[in-house]
Structure formats: C-alpha cells, structure tokens
Amino acid sequence: xxxxxxxGSELKNPGASVRVSCKASGYTFxxxxxxxxxxxxGQGLExxxxxxxxxxxxxxxxxxxxxxxxSLDTSVNTAYLQISSLKAEDxxxxxxxxxxxNFPGWRWSDPWGQGTLVTVSS
Amino acid sequence: QSVLTQPPSLSAAPxxxxxxxxxxxxxxxxxxxxxWYQQLPGTAPKLLIFENNKRPSGIxxxxxxxxxxxxxxxxxxxxxxxxxxxxxxxxxxxxLSAWVFGGGTKLTVL
Numbered sequence: 001x002x003x004x005x006x007x008g009s010e011l012k013n014p015g016a017s018v019r020v021s022c023k024a025s026g027y028t029f030x031x032x033x034x035x036x037x038x039x040x041x042g043q044g045l046e047x048x049x050x051x052x053x054x055x056x057x058x059x060x061x062x063x064x065x066x067x068x069x070x071s072l073d074t075s076v077n078t079a080y081l082q083i084s085s086l087k088a089e090d091x092x093x094x095x096x097x098x099x100x101x102n103f104p105g106w107r108w109s110d111p112w113g114q115g116t117l118v119t120v121s122s
Numbered sequence: 123q124s125v126l127t128q129p130p131s132l133s134a135a136p137x138x139x140x141x142x143x144x145x146x147x148x149x150x151x152x153x154x155x156x157x158w159y160q161q162l163p164g165t166a167p168k169l170l171i172f173e174n175n176k177r178p179s180g181i182x183x184x185x186x187x188x189x190x191x192x193x194x195x196x197x198x199x200x201x202x203x204x205x206x207x208x209x210x211x212x213x214x215x216x217x218l219s220a221w222v223f224g225g226g227t228k229l230t231v232l
Binding site: 035037044045046047050059061062095097099100104105106107108109110111112113114115 | 124154155157159165166167168169172173178208210212214216218219220221222223224225226
C-alpha cells in the first residue's frame with residue numbers, strides 16, 4: 001500500500017542541526033511531490049513548502065527560508081527535511097505528505113507520514 | 123492567523139449531527155478544491171474529504187463535504203465518541219502560491 005514512513009524522534013541542543021527523513025513506498029516516487037507540514041505543540045497545521053520529486057526543485061513557504069532545506073534521494077525513494085541553527089521554537093512535530101500530483105495547485109494530500117517529533121532543548 | 127477560518131471548537135452529543143465551517147476568499151476556496159483532514163489525538167492527519175465532497179475509500183458516508191462560494195462545510199452525522207478529533211480544512215491559495223489550512227476545529231462528543 002501507499003505509505004510514507006518518517007524517521008524517529010530527535011532531541012537536539014539549540015544551535016544544532018537535524019535531518020528528518022520520509023521514505024515512500026507503494027507508488028512511483030517521482031510521480032508525486034512531497035509536502036512538509038509543521039505542527040507546534042498544541043497548535044494547528046502549518047505548511048512549510050514542497051519539493052518536486054521529478055526535478056528536485058524545492059519551494060519554501062514564507063517563514064521557512066534560510067534554515068530549512070528540502071532534499072531528495074530518489075535512489076531510495078526518500079525525501080529529507082534539514083533544519084539548521086535549531087531554536088527552541090522549532091520544537092514541533094514535522095509531517096511529510098503526498099499531494100495528488102507533482103506540481104502546484106494540488107487538490108489534496110494523502111497519505112501523511114506518521115510525524116517526527118523534534119525537541120530543541122538544552 | 124490562518125488564511126482559512128474555522129470555529130476553534132464544537133461539541134455535540136453522540137448520535138447527533140454537526141457541521142464545521144471553513145471560510146476563505148476568492149484566491150483560495152473560491153477557485154480551488156477543498157479537502158478535509160481528521161487528526162485523532164496523538165496521530166497524523168488523515169484525509170477525510172477531497173475535491174470538496176468526495177470520500178476516499180474506507181471513509182464512512184457519515185462524513186460529507188460541500189462548498190459554496192468562498193466557504194466550505196464538513197458534516198458529520200450519527201456522531202460517535204471515536205469522532206472526537208481535530209478537523210482541518212485545506213486548499214491551494216492561488217495568490218500566495220501556497221497550500222493553506224484552517225486553524226482547526228476541536229470536536230468534542232459528549
């Protein structure tokens with residue numbers, strides 16, 4: 001079945017970096033984009049941006065430029081989110097999700113990964 | 123502040139019907155398809171409704187969606203305690219070139 005499986009929880013010190021992985025299975029990886037969505041503790045869903053899995057071109061939402069990098073390894077059907085210079089306010093659950101196609105203006109996202117909790121604390 | 127506006131919370135008794143509204147503008151809901159997501163406590167969001175009113179396989183027909191102008195609505199009939207969750211609407215915003223969500227509605231079934 002179509003699924004996205006993310007890497008496990010991370011505990012990081014402020015100023016460190018973290019990489020979250022999102023491994024796809026059950027479909028042709030390069031036929032669909034990958035979205036990244038953040039959910040801070042007790043808060044709603046916040047779209048971070050997306051990556052075109054055919055071209056590798058990332059697009060970042062407002063507020064997610066500079067310290068956030070989306071990347072791919074198509075040989076293992078995996079998308080990555082890297083966050084550098086971590087701050088306490090980066091503490092959140094990060095989700096990957098698959099839109100219904102590989103270009104902007106998608107109509108829905110399904111499935112979603114199970115989420116990765118990143119905790120930034122000294 | 124979310125681009126799409128949802129009521130923060132709603133409550134209803136088991137067996138009752140509830141509707142959750144999602145209000146936007148011509149740049150998002152008015153000209154794009156709406157999807158709805160259910161997030162049970164401690165779990166990832168799950169697609170509930172796509173293209174305004176279609177249900178993925180496995181989603182019971184107690185859940186329905188509709189859209190009119192710049193607003194969308196999620197309906198749930200025959201409420202069950204297992205429906206207690208956060209519900210989010212989402213759509214593409216053509217002006218922002220961004221996928222936008224409502225702030226979420228916490229549904230309590232009591």
